[in-house]
Amino acid sequence: MPGIARALHQLPLITEASAAGELSYSKVRAITRVIGTDTSALVRIAAQLAAGTSGIRNATVTDPGTAEKILLSIARHGTASHLETLIRAARQLIAPPEDLAARRSVTWRWADDGCLELRVRLTPDQGATLIAAIEAQTPKRKPTAPDPEPVPADLVERAREQEPGLVVDGVPARRADALLALVTGHTDAGTVVERGNAEVVVHVDASTRTARLDGGPTLAPATAARLACDAKVQLLLDDRTGNRMYLGRSRRLASDAQVRALTARDGQRCQFPGCPHTRYLNAHHIIPWEVGGPTDIDNLIMICSFHHKVVHEHGYEIDRVDGRWVFRRPDGTPVPDAAEPLSGKAESLVEMHARARLCIDHTTISSKWEGDSLDVDYVLSLLLLPKRITPAA
Incomplete structure (x- = not known):
């Protein structure tokens, strides 16, 4: 997130479109991988061309302003998947497949708070396989009705008791749970009770x-x-x-x-x-x-x-009362038999948009894509222009 914020300082058109609600976070993140930072794909290609280490011949990188306009047009008229496809194509121009495979790795470290920080680098096909496996195990959030007014008094307790619990970001937390389920073998088709050898x-x-x-x-x-x-x-x-x-x-x-x-x-x-x-x-x-x-x-x-x-x-405490289990929260109140799933509130978001004089509705972020395929080679030809060869005198 901090890296994306820094990149947006160099991308005024993308920043304006994002603030107006025209671009999703996924699209903005994808664009900043191509331009806007010292490690973006086009900057790295330009450095390789200047050093003579690039596999691309007789080409030069287009100027940042033009590149931003091209990518903004793709973002408005295409999908986030289109941008990801373009990113993969641009990055493949930086390093050949054998170099990618040679740098695959899994490393970890124990953070100061005792948590494990895991870093994985895989080739594109290996990475796609891992992502597909994690996403297949990640529960999809079901749409729910807006929270009733007023906000329930036990909001924090209910959030703690419903998966994934009190987390900073629900989607990454669910993916972490899905990865651990794959590692431990805790998939849907499994035993009822945990048994087995100590691990x-x-x-x-x-x-x-x-x-x-x-x-x-x-x-x-x-x-x-x-x-x-x-x-x-x-x-x-x-x-x-x-x-x-x-x-x-x-x-x-x-x-x-x-x-x-x-x-x-x-x-x-x-x-x-x-x-x-x-x-x-x-x-x-x-x-x-x-x-x-x-x-x-x-x-x-x-x-x-x-x-x-x-x-x-x-x-939490547990008691057996009249043949049934009763769970009690730390304050002694019983956990409801079946609390309604929590959902986000839209009112505060609408108010924030009104204060910023933004007119955002359900169509604002919609892509103008009409179903045609993305021509990756054509886009790359716009970003990597043929190098003009000065004729000999």
């Missing part, structure tokens, strides 16, 4: 009850408590000097017989109110295992991984 090792200090990932950062106590219920996690208890004492408890995880009983009692679905999940459920300890909670049928409940995290990390 993650967590060190728990026997005296302080602090926890950390094996080879990774320290974990929050609530996160460690949640992982204690997880069949994919191996708990390694250490003494004060860090020496290994013993591996878990024989009764930390529910037995096969208990899982069958839980499945029959809880109906093969997550017991959190309104949750539709029926796959990869966790047998959650109502009284936490690490504080002495037994792994008995009366102390276990089936919940999905998302609501397992909500319960542990936000202080």
Whole structure:
């Protein structure tokens, strides 16, 4: 986002069209990959031409103003997919396929807050395969009616309890969840209850009850408590000097017989109110295992991984009342049986547009595309002009 903002300082026509609601964010982002920054495609091609390292012969890059007008016309009369196609074609002029394959990589680092930052570089076809797999696992947001007035008092709680939870940006968060589902094998056609061999090792200090990932950062106590219920996690208890004492408890995880009983009692679905999940459920300890909670049928409940995290990390409590489960929020109020899905409010957006004297309606951002194919070679010929050869005297 900061890079796009910097690029727009060099692109007055694109900035004006975007402010007027004519261009979507996807189109603006695509354009800034071609022009507007020191690393954009046309700038890199121009540098290669000047250095004589480009595979393009007898060509020169058109001036920035003309390039901006060309790309603006394509954005207005085409789709974001057209611009992405143009970007791929321009970038392929920068590096041959063998160079792209040689630079493929996966790297990661632990951020200061303990989160993992992953960086992946793949060839175009490999990248398309990965994107298709992630998008296939990403739930599509269903259109909903506008939020009722006034705003519900439990808005924050409801947002926390509905996937993907309280997140900065819902779409990237859902894609992150989809990627993790692909890695763990948690696709739609899977088992009801999480079972299997341990994949993650967590060190728990026997005296302080602090926890950390094996080879990774320290974990929050609530996160460690949640992982204690997880069949994919191996708990390694250490003494004060860090020496290994013993591996878990024989009764930390529910037995096969208990899982069958839980499945029959809880109906093969997550017991959190309104949750539709029926796959990869966790047998959650109502009284936490690490504080002495037994792994008995009366102390276990089936919940999905998302609501397992909500319960542990936000202080929700669970009670069995008259043969049914009651979930209580941190303030003690019960979670409604089935809350209405949240949706955005359009009123504030309309007011903002009115203050800016913008007349934006449902047709403003519509493309003027009439269905014809994008001629990539023709567009590139406009951006990369034939170089004039001065005749010898």
